Amino acid sequence: MTEKHVDSVTGVETTGHVWDGDLRELNKPLPRWWLYVLYACIVWSIGYWVFYPAWPVVNGDYTKGMFDYSQRGEVSKEVAAAKAAQSKYFEQIAATPVGEITKNEELLPFVMAGGAAVFGDRCGPCHGKGGGGAVGYPNLNDDDWLWGGTPEAIQQTITHGIRSGDPEARDMAMPRFGLDGVLKPAEIADTAQYVLSLSGHSTDAAAAERGKTIFADNCVACHGEEGKGNQDMGAPNLTDGIWLYGGKLADIEKTIETGRGGVMPYWTGRLDPVTIKMLAAYVHSLGGGQ
Ligand code: HEC
Ligand code: HEC
Structure with a gap:
């Protein structure tokens, strides 16, 4: 039952709905501020439909809006801008010899960041994330x-690797004195004692004395008269107490027996020359660059 009616207490007309015989609803207008906000929203939404992508249409498409805006488009623009900024650096790096990159204040931050990222990815598995190395994998710090x-x-x-099979790889290898029967186990033990004596760690002076002659006959060609090594041959300095394969007597005997022959992969063809240059500058910066 509906019946319009003016409420006697408030003087406001009711909506005409009546419940339970005498319960009526006042017909109060919407607050002004609320209505204005509603109208403003309607106007704004029409503007939005005109200028921005809004309504789905057939075929999975949508109205594009006059500004032709899309978030995907914005991201592509940003990526293109970042690429353009980077390619400027890449060109400069390509044109700069690696020795000058390490002194170039403008390029260096970019090169360090790029080098560190690739290093963690490609070199970290063997040399450790920060280049700290492990047994058989040299510390680059x-x-x-x-x-x-x-x-x-x-x-x-980095470009050609070490004993990597690349034609220009660093190839010199230490002979396998034990495996190839050049030295007998007792001679290897004596030579190992002599090698230890070079850094003051020999435990048997008589053996080291015997080993000295064997060393002079078999080892100085690569490691030098004083055992200080030779970088042209990749022959380590044996006097500094820094060991690639461990500094215990047994480790050194094993090195003399087998020659070790550590392999570092080549990266030419797998990393572009600019990335290799960035890596070289990065590794050089790790602490011990010459
Ligand atoms: C599969 C393991 C492996 C990976 C991966 C590897 N290396 Fe090596 N790297 C070695 C080994 C082993 C040696 C030492 C070889 C030897 O006994 O002379 C070496 C040696 C080096 C040396 C020479 C150090 C010196 O004292 O002269 C440099 C520099 C080097 N690596 C840099 C890198 C960089 C940069 C990367 C990444 C692009 C890399 N390595 C990836 C195993 C690896
Ligand atoms: C043809 C050159 C050559 C000759 C000869 C040679 N070495 Fe080496 N030696 C090397 C090279 C190269 C390495 C590095 C091996 C590697 O990185 O895998 C090496 C590594 C070593 C190491 C390991 C050092 C470390 O840091 O762990 C020891 C020890 C050593 N040599 C002792 C000897 C002794 C002793 C002799 C003689 C009996 C000898 N070498 C003869 C080239 C030579």
Whole structure:
């Protein structure tokens, strides 16, 4: 039952709905401020439909709006801008010799960031994330270099690798004195004692004395008269107490027996020359660059 009616208490007309015989609803107008906000929203939404993508249409498409705006488009524009900014750096790096990159204040921050990222990815599995190394994998943070620590030498090592099978790889290997029967086990033990004596760690002076002659006959060609090594051959310095394969007597005996022959992969063809240059500069910066 509906019946319009003016409420006697408030003087406001009711909506005409009546419940339970005498319960009526006052017909109060919407607040002004609320209505204005509603109208403003309607006007704004029409503007939005005109200028921005809004309504779905057939075929999974949608109205594009006069501004032709899309978030995907904005991201592509940003990516293109970042690429353009980077390619400027890439061109400069390509044109700059690696030895000068390490002195170039403008390029260096970019090169360090790029080098660190690739290093973590490609080199970290063997050399450790920060280049700290492990047994058989040289520490790249110290100034003890097997093959040389100038930016150019490092670039060469990374490009062609070590005993990697690349035609220009660093190839010199230590002979397998034990496996190939050049030295008998007792001679190897004596030579190992002599090698230890070079850094003051020999435990048997008589054996070291015997080993001295064997060393002079078999080892100085690569490791030098004083055992200080030779970077042209990748022959480590044996006097500094820094060991690639461990400094215990048994470790050194094993090295003499087998020659070890550590392999570092080549990266030419797998990383572009600019990335290799960035890596060389990064490794050079790790602490022990020459
Ligand atoms: C599969 C393991 C492996 C990976 C991956 C690897 N290396 Fe090596 N790297 C070695 C080994 C092993 C040696 C030492 C070889 C030797 O005994 O002379 C070496 C040696 C080096 C040296 C010479 C150090 C010196 O004292 O002269 C440099 C520089 C180097 N690596 C840089 C890199 C960089 C940069 C990367 C990444 C692009 C990389 N390595 C990836 C195993 C690896
Ligand atoms: C043809 C050159 C050559 C000759 C000869 C040679 N070495 Fe080496 N030696 C190397 C090279 C190269 C390495 C590095 C091997 C590697 O990185 O895998 C090495 C590594 C070593 C190491 C390991 C050092 C470390 O840091 O762990 C020891 C020890 C060593 N040599 C001792 C000797 C002794 C002793 C002799 C003589 C009996 C000898 N070498 C003869 C080239 C030579």
